Structure formats: structure tokens, C-alpha cells
Amino acid sequence: MNTVTLSIGLREDVNRRALGAFEGKPQGARISFASTDLLWSTLTRKRWEILRAMRAQGALSIREVARRVGRDVKAVHGDVRALIAVGVIESAAGGGVIFPYDAVHVDFTLEASAA
Template sequence: MTTLKVKIETLEQSMASVSEAVKASKVGKRRPAMSVLSFPSWEMLHRVLAPKRLEIVQAMTGQGPLSIREVARRVDRDFKGVHSDVDMLLVSGVIDKAEGGGIVFPYDRIHLEFDIEAAA
């Protein structure tokens, strides 16, 4: 099962995670392959993965390449609105353009990982 892990972390935290993975690989420690998509804030994550966009991702999960028109049909929305949301998901790296046309969410699931803390 392939998973896209979505989390909130600063650029420094993201760079530290990459550095840690590189160091581990140099000493022969294998880490499970996982795709990670990081956002610097809850607001940015919510802007990209708003409820209607998550609905699109859910409709695409495990389905292989689909046309935007087919995605619109599956989520029962108009083509123009879905096209706009697909553009945002493409630019953000959540979904990809498929070889031979169409779009694809190349994962079997999406895992959201974040904490909500008390305001200071």
C-alpha cells in the first residue's frame, strides 16, 4: 500500500528530516519509502486540501489515470470548478499528470499528520 503523508512543518524541520534520511542511508539503515508533502502552516494545508479538493483526491485514490471530466462526474460537480481545483492540486504536488494524458493520484491512501495546540 502506498501512502502520501501530509504534515505541517517549517522549512527547517523539513530540511532536518531530509538530512536525517540521507545520514541513515549512508550507514546502511533502511527506512520505509514514503512520500511526504509538507506545508508551513495549517492555513496553507487547508487552502490546498480544502474539503472539496480532498473529495477529488478521495475519488481518484487507487483509480489510475482519469480525465478531469471523469473526476467531475465522480464528485458530481461542474467541470470548471473541478478543473480549477485540479490545477491547485497539480501545482501543490498532490496529484500528477499521467503519461498519455489525464491526471493521477498515485497512492492508495493519504495520511494527514498534524497537531493542534493551544494559542499562546
């Protein structure tokens, strides 16, 4: 299964994965965010609905994505651009957009703060 992992990545983790990749160790598809706030401001409920509508569908026009989620084309266009910017979806050859993964895994830990 082709899964992308969205995670909160400390600089050290990103560097460790990059070094592993340079050594030929498979790292899998991973998109790291600097904070949980950044992850959740990027992966909003409406954007998550877009991903759900696009999974296993091949290339779709933005108009078709908007129809599937029951939203305005202009609003969906903005959300699609944000998802493209972070690498979760891609522009498709010949037009439209594609969700190139079979699944999304979100990985982060909520820890108690030192108050």
C-alpha cells in the same frame, strides 16, 4: 501501502528529513505546508472529494473526475491544478491525472497558544 503524509513542516523538520534522505534513510512520501491555514486552504472539502473519487482508479480525465464528484468540469479543473501544484496528484502519461498514492495521512498537532 503507498501513503503520502501531509504535514505542517517547520523549516528544521524539512531540513532534517532532507539530510536523512541524503544519508540514504527512507523518508516516505511527504508534503509539508508552512501553516495549518495553508494546508486547509489547499486541501478544501471539494478537493478532498476529488482525492476520494480518484483513489485506486488509475489515470482519469478531468471530465471523468468531474462526473464522479458531480461538479462542473471547469471548477474541477481548477481544483485539480491546485492539487497538482502541491504534488498530491500528478499529470498522467498520455493524458489525464492520477492519484499516485493508496492513502493520504494528515499529520499536525493543535497546541494551546501562549496568550
